[in-house]
Amino acid sequence: MNSRGAEGMAMKRFKSILVTVTVTSEGGAGLLARAADLAVANGARLTVVDVAERLPAKFTTAMAREELQSALVASRTAELEALVEPIRGKLKPGVKVLVGIPFVEIIREVLRERHDLVMRVPEHRRAAPLFGSTDMHLMRKCPCAVWMIKPMRRKRFTRILAAVDPDPSESVKQGLNAKILELASSLAQREEGELHLVYAWAFYGESVLIGPRVGMSREEVDRWVMETEAEQRKELAELTEQHVPAGLRPRLHLVRGEARDVIPHVAAKNKVDLIVMGTVARTGIPGFFIGNTAEAVLQHVRCSVLTVKPKGFATPVKLE
Numbered sequence: 001m002n003s004r005g006a007e008g009m010a011m012k013r014f015k016s017i018l019v020t021v022t023v024t025s026e027g028g029a030g031l032l033a034r035a036a037d038l039a040v041a042n043g044a045r046l047t048v049v050d051v052a053e054r055l056p057a058k059f060t061t062a063m064a065r066e067e068l069q070s071a072l073v074a075s076r077t078a079e080l081e082a083l084v085e086p087i088r089g090k091l092k093p094g095v096k097v098l099v100g101i102p103f104v105e106i107i108r109e110v111l112r113e114r115h116d117l118v119m120r121v122p123e124h125r126r127a128a129p130l131f132g133s134t135d136m137h138l139m140r141k142c143p144c145a146v147w148m149i150k151p152m153r154r155k156r157f158t159r160i161l162a163a164v165d166p167d168p169s170e171s172v173k174q175g176l177n178a179k180i181l182e183l184a185s186s187l188a189q190r191e192e193g194e195l196h197l198v199y200a201w202a203f204y205g206e207s208v209l210i211g212p213r214v215g216m217s218r219e220e221v222d223r224w225v226m227e228t229e230a231e232q233r234k235e236l237a238e239l240t241e242q243h244v245p246a247g248l249r250p251r252l253h254l255v256r257g258e259a260r261d262v263i264p265h266v267a268a269k270n271k272v273d274l275i276v277m278g279t280v281a282r283t284g285i286p287g288f289f290i291g292n293t294a295e296a297v298l299q300h301v302r303c304s305v306l307t308v309k310p311k312g313f314a315t316p317v318k319l320e
Contacts, residue, residue, distance in 0.1 A: 013042075013116070014038065014039075014042050014044050014116050014117045014145075015042065015043075015044045015045065015116060016044055016045045016047070016113060016114060016115045016116055016117075017035055017038065017039050017042075017044050017045065017046050017047070017115065017116075017117045017118075017119060018047050018048075018049065018106070018109060018110060018113070018115040018117070018118045018119070019031060019032060019035045019046065019047070019048045019049070019093075019118075019119045019120070020048075020049055020050070020051070020102075020106055020118065020119075020120045021048060021049075021050060021080075021083065021120070021121065022050055023050070023076070023079040023080060023082075023083050025121050026121070026151055027121040027149070027150070027151030028083060028121060029083070029086065030149075030151060031119060031120070031121050031149055032048065032083065032084065032086070032087050033086070033087060034119070034149065035048075035087075035119050036087040036090045036091060036093070037090070038119075039090075039091055039093075040090050040091055041190075045094070046091055046093040046094070047093060047094040047095075047096065047109075047113065047115070048080060048083075048084050048093050048094065048095050048096075049080075049095075049096045049097070049098055049106065049109060050076055050080050050096075050097050050098070051097070051098045051099070051100065051101075051102040051105050051106065052069075052072050052073055052076050052097055052098070052099050053099075053100075054069070054099050054100050055068055055069050055072070069099065073097045073099065076097045077095065077096075077097045080095050080097060081095055096109070102134045103133075103134045103137035103138050103141070103142075103317075104317055106118065106134075106138060106142070107138070107141060107142050107143070107315055107317040108317060108319055108320070110142060110143060110144055111143070111315070111317070111319055112319065115144055116144045116145065117144055117145045117146075117147060118138060118142055118144060118145070118146045118147065119147045119149060120135065120138070120146070120147070120148055120149070121148070121149060121150070121151060122135050122148045122149075122150055123135055128302075129298070129299045129300070130148075130150065130301065130302055131148060131298055131299075131305075135148055136298065139279050139298065139305075139307045140279065141315050141316060141317055142315065143309065143313060143314070143315040144309075145183070145306060145307065145308045145309075146306070146307050147304070147305075147306045147307075148304055148305045148306075148307075149304045150302075150303060150304045152273065152304075154273070156191040156192065156193060157187065157191045157193050157273040157274040157304070158191070158193045158194065158273055159193055159194045159196060159270055159271060159272045159273050159274075160184050160187050160188050160191070160193050160194065160195055160196065160272070160273065160274045160275075160276065161184075161196045161197075161198055161263075161266065161267055161270070161272040161274070161275045161276070162180050162181055162183075162184035162185075162195070162196070162197050162198070162250075162275075162276045162277075163180070163198050163199075163259070163263050163275060163276070163277040163278075163297075164177045164180055164181065164197060164198070164199055164236070164239060165177065165199065165259075165278075166199065166232070166235035166236055166238070166239045167235075168235065168238075172310050172311065172312065173310070174239075175310060175311050176278045176308065176309075176310040176311075177239055177243070178242070178243050179278075179308050179310075180276050180277065180278060180308060181197075181239065181240070181243035181244055182243055183276050183306060183308065184197075184276040184306075185243070185244050185245055185248055185250075187274065187276070187306075188248055188250075189245070189247070189248065193273070194250075194251065195244070195248050195249075195250040195251070196250060196251045196252075196253060196266070196270055196272065197236065197240060197244075197250050197251070197252050197253065198253040198255065198262065198263055198266045198267075199232065199236050199252075199253070199254050199255070200255055200256075200257055200258060200259040200261075200262035200263065201228070201229070201232040201254065201255075201256055202256065202257065202258065203224070203225045203228050203229075203256070229254070229256070232254060233254050236252060236254055237252075240252065251270075253266050253270075258293070259293045259297065260292075260293050260296035260297055260300075263275070263277070263297045263301070264297060264300040264301050267301055267303060268302070272303055273303055273304060274303060274304045274305070274306060275297075275301060275303060275304070275305045275306070276305075276306045276308070277294065277297065277305065277306075277307060277308075278294065278307070278308055278309065278310065279294045279298075279307045279308075279309065294307075
């Protein structure tokens with residue numbers, strides 16, 4: 001279905017939203033308010049979780065450890081209930097305190113309850129890199145979309161950047177591009193923000209072509225480069241035509257270079273608030289979590305990020 005006649009359709013795809021929050025985290029209230037609004041707009045379920053550490057066996061007896069663990073969970077649950085209270089006028093969220101390794105238990109909760117979006121405040125909001133260990137594990141291994149929302153003064157995202165990689169010959173990659181553009185477009189409409197598209201392209205083998213073994217002239221190679229750029233521009237335009245609604249007029253950034261450098265540069269130069277991107281470089285391989293390019297990009301951006309996986313991705317985390 002062409003997205004031009006389906007305004008806001010992409011965000012309607014979320015039917016079960018999982019928010020992971022700690023009672024001490026900065027930005028938790030803002031995250032919950034945004035998640036509640038999104039859940040109401042989608043008619044979606046909303047579940048709010050925190051993860052408590054599992055008490056080590058060597059320090060207490062089994063009975064004492066069980067009592068302490070129960071008391072810890074009860075205390076964290078009460079704190080979480082108080083944190084969630086302001087959004088109860090909009091909907092009735094579920095509240096849970098899980099026990100164990102945070103990213104593992106969050107992904108298991110996604111698998112159990114079939115959540116299709118995880119929302120979270122990044123662990124290292126002022127440090128570099130922005131995302132902590134649990135954040136990266138979720139973006140690598142969680143089977144559903146993961147939205148890392150950095151606390152900010154503004155209530156909306158004013159500039160949204162969709163990072164795409166057009167390739168008509170690969171259906172899985174094109175499917176991922178479609179998902180990225182539909183989500184970014186829908187968010188741009190919802191937030192009344194600017195939509196930007198970035199595509200980093202490269203011309204491989206240039207040094208070999210002008211080297212002594214091949215011996216092509218500089219003029220010939222430059223012509224090939226120009227033809228390649230024109231083809232990439234055409235593919236980007238076609239992708240935009242197919243998956244961006246008619247009412248939006250995105251700014252296109254076709255930049256020659258490596259994506260790991262281009263995406264953070266374009267995001268910083270244009271003061272982007274949110275990047276929508278895929279986190280799997282190789283397609284068709286279940287459990288192949290994250291590509292080197294995506295890893296490098298995530299280490300260098302300083303804004304919120306919404307990450308998605310291609311169809312067929314399988315998480316390596318299993319239910320007990």
